[in-house]
Amino acid sequence: MKKICSLLALALLTFASPALSAPLNVVASFSVLGDMVQEVGGQDITLSVLVGPDGDAHTFEPAPIDAKLLHNADLIVMNGLELEKWMEKLVRASGTKADILIASEGVTPRKMNEDGQTIPDPHAWQDLTNGVIYIRNIEGALAKADPSHADDYKANAARLLTKLGALDTWTRAEIATVPEAKRKVITTHDAFGYFGAAYGVTFLAPAGISTEAEATAGNLARLIDQIKQEKIKALFIENMSDPRLMDTIAHETGAEMGGELYSDALSAASGPAPTYPAMFENNVPKLVAAMKLN
Amino acid sequence: MTRRPPLIEINDLTVAYERQPAVHHLTGSFAPGSLTAIAGPNGAGKSTLLKTLVGLIRPSEGHINMNGLRRRQMAYLPQQAEIDRGFPISVADTVALGHWQNIGIWRAVTGPRWKSVADALEKVGLKGFENHPIAKLSVGQFQRVLFARLLVQDAAVILLDEPFAAIDERTTADLMKIIHYWHDNGRTIIAILHDMDEIKSSFPETLLMARELVGWGPTEAVLTEKNLYRARALSDNWAEANRHHHHHDGTI
Amino acid sequence: MDLYQHLFAPFADYGFMRRALVACLALALGSGPIGTFLVLRRMSLMGDAISHAILPGAAIGFLVAGLSLWAMSLGGLVVGLTVALLAGLISRVTDLREDASLAGFYLMSLAAGVLIVSLRGSNVDLLHVLFGSILSVNDQALLLVAGIASLTLIVLAVIYRPLVAECFDSGFLRAVAGHGSLYHVIFLVLVVLNLVAGFQALGTLMAVGLMMLPAAAARFWAIEVWSLTALSIAIAFVSGWSGLLISYNYDLPSGPAIILTAGSFYIASIVLGRHGSIRARFFPGTHFHAR
Numbered sequence: 082m083k084k085i086c087s088l089l090a091l092a093l094l095t096f097a098s099p100a101l102s103a104p105l106n107v108v109a110s111f112s113v114l115g116d117m118v119q120e121v122g123g124q125d126i127t128l129s130v131l132v133g134p135d136g137d138a139h140t141f142e143p144a145p146i147d148a149k150l151l152h153n154a155d156l157i158v159m160n161g162l163e164l165e166k167w168m169e170k171l172v173r174a175s176g177t178k179a180d181i182l183i184a185s186e187g188v189t190p191r192k193m194n195e196d197g198q199t200i201p202d203p204h205a206w207q208d209l210t211n212g213v214i215y216i217r218n219i220e221g222a223l224a225k226a227d228p229s230h231a232d233d234y235k236a237n238a239a240r241l242l243t244k245l246g247a248l249d250t251w252t253r254a255e256i257a258t259v260p261e262a263k264r265k266v267i268t269t270h271d272a273f274g275y276f277g278a279a280y281g282v283t284f285l286a287p288a289g290i291s292t293e294a295e296a297t298a299g300n301l302a303r304l305i306d307q308i309k310q311e312k313i314k315a316l317f318i319e320n321m322s323d324p325r326l327m328d329t330i331a332h333e334t335g336a337e338m339g340g341e342l343y344s345d346a347l348s349a350a351s352g353p354a355p356t357y358p359a360m361f362e363n364n365v366p367k368l369v370a371a372m373k374l375n
Numbered sequence: 376m377t378r379r380p381p382l383i384e385i386n387d388l389t390v391a392y393e394r395q396p397a398v399h400h401l402t403g404s405f406a407p408g409s410l411t412a413i414a415g416p417n418g419a420g421k422s423t424l425l426k427t428l429v430g431l432i433r434p435s436e437g438h439i440n441m442n443g444l445r446r447r448q449m450a451y452l453p454q455q456a457e458i459d460r461g462f463p464i465s466v467a468d469t470v471a472l473g474h475w476q477n478i479g480i481w482r483a484v485t486g487p488r489w490k491s492v493a494d495a496l497e498k499v500g501l502k503g504f505e506n507h508p509i510a511k512l513s514v515g516q517f518q519r520v521l522f523a524r525l526l527v528q529d530a531a532v533i534l535l536d537e538p539f540a541a542i543d544e545r546t547t548a549d550l551m552k553i554i555h556y557w558h559d560n561g562r563t564i565i566a567i568l569h570d571m572d573e574i575k576s577s578f579p580e581t582l583l584m585a586r587e588l589v590g591w592g593p594t595e596a597v598l599t600e601k602n603l604y605r606a607r608a609l610s611d612n613w614a615e616a617n618r619h620h621h622h623h624d625g626t627i
Numbered sequence: 628m629d630l631y632q633h634l635f636a637p638f639a640d641y642g643f644m645r646r647a648l649v650a651c652l653a654l655a656l657g658s659g660p661i662g663t664f665l666v667l668r669r670m671s672l673m674g675d676a677i678s679h680a681i682l683p684g685a686a687i688g689f690l691v692a693g694l695s696l697w698a699m700s701l702g703g704l705v706v707g708l709t710v711a712l713l714a715g716l717i718s719r720v721t722d723l724r725e726d727a728s729l730a731g732f733y734l735m736s737l738a739a740g741v742l743i744v745s746l747r748g749s750n751v752d753l754l755h756v757l758f759g760s761i762l763s764v765n766d767q768a769l770l771l772v773a774g775i776a777s778l779t780l781i782v783l784a785v786i787y788r789p790l791v792a793e794c795f796d797s798g799f800l801r802a803v804a805g806h807g808s809l810y811h812v813i814f815l816v817l818v819v820l821n822l823v824a825g826f827q828a829l830g831t832l833m834a835v836g837l838m839m840l841p842a843a844a845a846r847f848w849a850i851e852v853w854s855l856t857a858l859s860i861a862i863a864f865v866s867g868w869s870g871l872l873i874s875y876n877y878d879l880p881s882g883p884a885i886i887l888t889a890g891s892f893y894i895a896s897i898v899l900g901r902h903g904s905i906r907a908r909f910f911p912g913t914h915f916h917a918r
Contacts, residue, residue: 298874298881301762302641329643329763429802451802462667462795463850472792475803480789508850528803 105227106179108150110159110168111138112347113206114184114215116357118158121219121237125230129154134349138164143171151175156226158219161185164203182222184215191274204344207276209249212357216241248361255369256280263375266368267308267336268317272344282368285313301329308334315371317342339371382407382444382532382563383428388437390420390427396586397423400437403582403591405565410558412578412594413567416610419585421567425451425534428565447476450530452521454537460510466520467492467505473527495523498556500549515546522553533557535566539573551577571598585609637875643762644871647881650764650772650828651867654837657776657821659860660783662842663852664814668794671843673711673729674835677822680733681707682740685826690743696767700827707819710736715815719808761829761871761881768828775824779817786810791852829882836886837863844893847900862892 105126109115115130122128129150132138138160151157152175159165161183172181185203188211193202205211220238224231256264265283266273273284285307307313308330316327316336331338342364343354354360381404390398397420405411413421426432428439429451450473470492471484478484484492496504499519509517518538525533535554539547554577557564568574574581574594581597583589585606590597638644665671684706685699692698714729764772783790789810792800800810825834841862842855849855870885898905 297878298637298644298647298762298871299876299878301643302637302875305641305643326760326763328765332765333642430805431798431801446803446805449802451799453798453802457798458796459667459794463852463855464791464795465851468791469795472796472799475792475800479804480786510850 105223105230106153106155107223107226108154108157108179110157110165111136111141111345113345113357113360114158114160114219116347116355117184117212117215117241118219118223120241120356121216121234122223123233123237125227125233126223132346134347134352134355136346138345139166141165141167143167147171148175151177151179153177154179156222157181158184158222160203160205162188162190162201162203162205180222180226182218184218185211186218187214191278193271193274202274204272205275206357207273207344208279209245209252209361210279211275212245213242216245244358248358252280252361252365255365256282259369259372263372265311265313265375266315266317266339266372267304267313267330268342268344282372301326305330305333308336312375314374315339315368317367317371337371337374340367342367379407380442381405382409382442384440384442386438386440388424388427388439389435390423390432391435392423396420396435398427398584399586401584401588402437403588405563406580407563408558408561409580410554410564410578411566411580411582412574413565413582413584414569414571414574414598415584415589415606419606419610421584422454422536424584425536425565425567426453429534444532448531449534450525450528450532451534452525452536452538454540460517462509464509465505466496466501466507466509466512469509469520470495470523470527473524473529476528491527492523495526496520498526499523499553514541515543518542518546518550522550526553530562532563532565535564537567537569539568539570547573574598633876634872637872643764644875646764646766646769647761647871648868650761650769651837651871651885652864653769653772653776654825654829654834655841655860655863655867657772657779658825658834658838659841659863660856661779661818661821662838662863663845663856663859664790664794665818665839666842666846667852667855670725671839672726673818674822674838676729676733677707677711677819678826678831678835679740680710680736681819681823681826683736683743684740686740686743696771696827700771700823703823703826704819706736707823708816711815711819712812715811761833761885764828772824772828775820779821782813782817786813790814832886833882836889837866840886840889840893841866844889844896844900847896847902847904850902862889866892 104124105122106129107118107122107126108129108131109118110130111132112130112134115128118126119128131143131147131150132141148171151171154177157172157177157179159168159181162185185205188205190205191202192199194200206215216238220234223234261281264281265285267285271284273282276282277284285304313334314336316331317339327338330336341353343360344364347356347360348354354363383405385401385403388398388401389396399420401424413424415421423432427434429449430446467489471488473495474484474488474491478488493502493505496502499522501516501519501523504516504520509520512520522538538550542550551573554564554566566578568578575598578594580592581594582591583597583602583606587609589606589609590599590602638648662674665673681703684702684704686702687706688695688699688702691702710732711729714725714732717723717732718725718728789800789804793810821838822834825838828834829837841859844862845855845858849858866889867885870888871881873879873888874881874884896904901907
């Protein structure tokens with residue numbers, strides 16, 4: 082009798098363990114979120130990212146494989162704030178039963194101006210304090226989906242939060258080394274609204290928030306005037322739009338290229354900004370160096 | 376009458392298009408200075424023969440012996456349809472193209488050459504039309520322009536494909552005079568014509584064909600009822616035979 | 628003075644406006660004559676076809692060398708020429724007419740281009756990046772367009788007579804000269820060169836638009852090849868100038884502003900032109916009398 086019981090118990094365990102140790106299938110909408118989720122989830126999750134490094138989440142066009150990924154997911158993590166306008170349709174098409182986490186929930190949203198319309202600014206992760214909110218939301222969602230590893234998630238999140246806290250302090254200190262009047266920067270992508278508000282930097286852009294807006298001669302001339310008036314020498318190309326436009330401005334105003342900033346996506350693993358913290362570690366020194374030239 | 380050696384000799388010529396012979400085993404010759412009309416039913420291969428003589432089409436079988444005649448000594452007038460009538464070019468420039476063999480793409484059209492253009496235009500009855508855009512010309516006037524170009528080309532052999540198709544009588548008569556002018560000057564003329572009366576009245580030699588040779592020689596001898604009937608019969612026969620393979624031993 | 632303020636000041640004040648204007652001039656000088664001949668040869672849609680056909684070439688150039696003007700132009704040039712010449716060859720050797728032949732090839736080329744672009748993995752709007760924009764003409768692009776315009780003018784001056792002969796009466800040229808196709812090929816090479824240069828410097832819309840619209844408009848005013856060409860160049864340049872001013876003053880995208888200006892010249896010509904226009908047909912004025 083005892084032998085049968087232990088045999089049964091062994092059999093049950095054998096059957097039960099695959100279910101217990103199967104990693105959670107998580108799909109993140111784009112690379113920044115993907116990195117956050119990977120850090121918190123660690124080895125207990127299998128992560129897929131829809132818009133990979135250097136990709137453009139604003140203009141992403143889903144392929145059939147993406148619907149399949151969603152369908153097989155246990156948890157979907159998206160930014161919200163109208164970043165992923167394509168997500169709703171894709172979710173419906175995939176017929177997925179997964180929970181969907183809006184990572185930016187709880188963030189105080191900013192507004193921005195695009196083509197005369199006021200729309201929500203989705204780039205909340207550019208403020209590290211918002212990043213903290215994101216991480217907490219992600220931790221909560223992962224723990225809910227897979228309670229057996231809640232402790233792991235909590236530990237991972239805590240580690241990351243400490244890191245972010247230090248990063249935030251460091252960023253403020255770096256920017257403080259630039260005189261207040263010089264804290265101005267030009268970049269092609271209007272993604273730094275939250276960063277600017279949080280860390281006291283003014284960002285000016287020649288084109289609107291998305292990569293689709295086409296430049297006009299009038300806009301360009303006015304921007305050049307502004308640069309000359311405000312004496313800005315800090316220029317940055319965001320890693321997606323037409324760099325030639327930036328060259329034109331640089332040519333005209335003597336402003337210099339400050340290097341590449343990462344705002345809407347992480348870089349590839351071999352690049353300078355493969356993780357969320359690395360993004361700040363790349364951006365901040367470059368911003369500071371360029372602003373000092375103003 | 377002294378028999379001069381032939382200028383253009385055709386030996387067993389066959390010209391086929393997608394295995395259909397347009398010209399079938401044709402043999403004969405054109406004497407220098409001759410004035411020959413080519414006649415035959417529609418689709419008889421007359422245009423194809425002319426194009427082969429000029430070198431635009433290659434023979435499938437057989438051989439044409441030009442006896443030293445070079446391309447630059449031949450002038451060819453195709454049927455009008457292939458030219459862009461609406462093109463913004465003047466009468467003078469069109470006629471001046473006739474000097475191509477001498478000036479190519481580089482050399483300018485000089486004074487004496489422009490004079491020859493003016494002379495040619497006068498000869499065809501278009502004096503003063505130099506600056507007219509060709510788009511504004513009637514069909515008859517345009518044909519005169521093309522003849523003026525031929526005059527300027529000053530070629531030894533002139534080949535004409537239906538020069539009087541859809542042309543008014545007055546123009547036909549005037550252009551016929553040009554043909555006689557050439558003939559009087561010892562040039563060789565070969566012209567495809569449909570109007571039997573025209574051929575009988577103006578052309579001493581005729582080549583009658585319906586893909587194959589029906590008759591070639593003095594017009595009165597060639598354009599007999601019997602030959603014309605035979606040409607038509609051959610033409611109908613070919614239409615029939617198009618649906619079968621053709622073998623040279625007559626079997627199908 | 629107010630007129631100066633409006634017409635010249637923006638160009639005096641801003642380098643990018645000056646460069647854009649010079650680029651328009653170069654494009655007008657090169658593409659004006661080419662467009663005229665395309666219209667005369669009834670090949671007006673070729674510009675559009677080639678703009679799609681060169682995509683795989685430019686994409687490969689980008690994959691190999693990044694945003695290098697020369698790499699993408701070279702790639703685009705090679706593929707564009709291949710498509711144009713293949714289409715011509717097929718139409719000569721088989722029964723297929725040139726327009727159908729070209730359509731077949733450029734569609735295949737476009738599909739190949741889209742495939743290559745998607746293989747790269749990222750979702751960068753490559754089409755936007757592969758082709759230029761008039762506001763970001765740099766010295767390299769200017770050099771390219773100006774160089775091609777000069778080359779075009781020189782070559783056209785040399786082959787002017789055979790080209791006209793070939794457009795007008797290709798049968799005559801073939802009978803008399805025997806190598807009429809050579810000039811057709813040279814012309815095709817010039818077409819693709821001008822288009823590729825135009826794409827790289829100014830984008831596809833601008834390049835094709837400034838090539839075809841002025842030439843089409845000129846047809847209603849001039850009746851000789853040389854005056855058609857001159858008028859095409861003039862209309863193209865004025866459209867560029869006006870379009871840039873409109874874009875500057877009314878905050879409109881420059882490329883479309885320039886093309887719509889050229890388009891309005893075109894519409895005006897259809898309605899009011901001296902030859903073959905609506906006015907000429909319905910309101911011809913008193914007829915001539917014999918003197």
